[in-house]
Amino acid sequence: MLLNKIKRYARQRYASHLGRPMTHRRYIDGRLGMMGFLDALKKREVDYVVLRWFDSLPVIEPGEDVDILVADEDVGKLSECVSVNRRKRDIACDLYSVSGLPGTSHHQGSYYPAAKARQILANAIWMKGLVRVPAADEHFLSLSYHAIYHKGYLSGIPSEFSERNAQVRPPKDHDYRGILETLHGQSSYAAQELDMTLERLDAFLAGLGWRPDRDTLRRLAKRNRWIADNYNFLG
Numbered sequence: 306m307l308l309n310k311i312k313r314y315a316r317q318r319y320a321s322h323l324g325r326p327m328t329h330r331r332y333i334d335g336r337l338g339m340m341g342f343l344d345a346l347k348k349r350e351v352d353y354v355v356l357r358w359f360d361s362l363p364v365i366e367p368g369e370d371v372d373i374l375v376a377d378e379d380v381g382k383l384s385e386c387v388s389v390n391r392r393k394r395d396i397a398c399d400l401y402s403v404s405g406l407p408g409t410s411h412h413q414g415s416y417y418p419a420a421k422a423r424q425i426l427a428n429a430i431w432m433k434g435l436v437r438v439p440a441a442d443e444h445f446l447s448l449s450y451h452a453i454y455h456k457g458y459l460s461g462i463p464s465e466f467s468e469r470n471a472q473v474r475p476p477k478d479h480d481y482r483g484i485l486e487t488l489h490g491q492s493s494y495a496a497q498e499l500d501m502t503l504e505r506l507d508a509f510l511a512g513l514g515w516r517p518d519r520d521t522l523r524r525l526a527k528r529n530r531w532i533a534d535n536y537n538f539l540g
Contacts, residue, residue, distance in 0.1 A: 329401055329409055331387035333371070335394030339363040342396075343436050345386045352376035353383060354429045354437045357448055358479070362436050370397035374416065376426055377403050414524055417450060421515055445488040446515055449506050452481045454517055457503070457531030465504045469534060503531055 333342045340363040346353060353375040355362065365371065375383050380402050387398060400408075403422040405415030415422065425447055428440040439447055452460040461475035462482045482501045489499055499509055510516050517525065526538035 327408065329399045329411065331384075331389065331398050331400050332391045333387055333396040333398055335392065335396060339365050339371075339396060340435075342386060346383065346437075347435070349382045349386070351379045351382050351386075352426055353379065354425055354439055356425075356439065357444075357451070359432065359436060359438050362432070365396060370399060372399050372401070374401050374403070374422055374425060375409070376423075377406060380406060380409055411455075412524065412528065414521060417447065418515070418517060418521075421446075421450075441488070442492045442494070445485065445492040445494070446510065446513065448481075448488060449485055449510060450515055452485065453503055453506050453510070454522075454525050454529065454532065456481070457529040460503075462501060462503050462506070464531070465500075465502045469531070472530060504535065507535070 333339065337345070343363060353373055356372040356374055358369070358372075373383070380400075383400065387400065388395070391397070401411060401416035401422075402409035403415065403426070404419050405411065405413075410416075417425070425439050425443045428443055429437045430440050432438045438444070452462055456476075458464075458469070458472040459474050459476060460481040461473060462485075463473055464470050485506070486501055489495060489501075497509075499505060507516060516522075522532055522536055523538055526532040526536065532538060
């Protein structure tokens with residue numbers, strides 16, 4: 306554990322020295338706070354969204370981070386408002402660009418399919434006049450994508466196959482299944498019956514063009530055992 310922290314710190318310092326972040330992790334100045342940060346993005350007219358867990362913003366619990374999707378052309382503007390190195394009381398955030406540009410990628414790829422990421426940004430809405438967030442449909446679809454393809458069994462969402470459910474691990478922080486049921490009911494897809502299982506959600510997203518392509522699934526399977534099981538990858 307200590308060795309991993311030392312390695313992470315060394316990578317951050319090296320990236321800071323070069324001026325080229327090596328990962329998507331950034332830090333919001335704790336002196337500025339979330340309110341000041343969001344106000345700065347608004348003044349700069351940055352094309353972005355906070356992807357999830359935004360209902361309480363600008364209040365953020367200690368230890369929580371913020372997941373941000375940003376248009377490729379506005380990565381520079383947003384980067385001016387964050388830092389690579391962490392200081393005391395800074396707020397952690399993860400910065401993902403539409404096409405997965407260096408320093409804003411997710412395991413050497415885009416966080417969402419680029420066309421869907423652009424859809425999220427194009428349909429974004431203002432919440433409280435302060436922060437841009439996904440509209441109801443994109444909120445449901447993007448969180449479903451995150452739960453299935455980024456979390457898999459670790460989302461706590463059950464599988465249709467009993468032999469797989471031994472691998473399901475309910476997270477301590479968020480009830481993905483319950484939240485997705487609520488978001489489904491608030492979306493334009495509410496009239497469509499949908500069982501909240503990994504396989505049914507995967508099929509639902511596929512029908513809307515949200516399932517990743519085969520190469521992306523293979524890449525994600527390295528860190529997602531459900532994908533490896535469902536698509537017969539070695540993982």
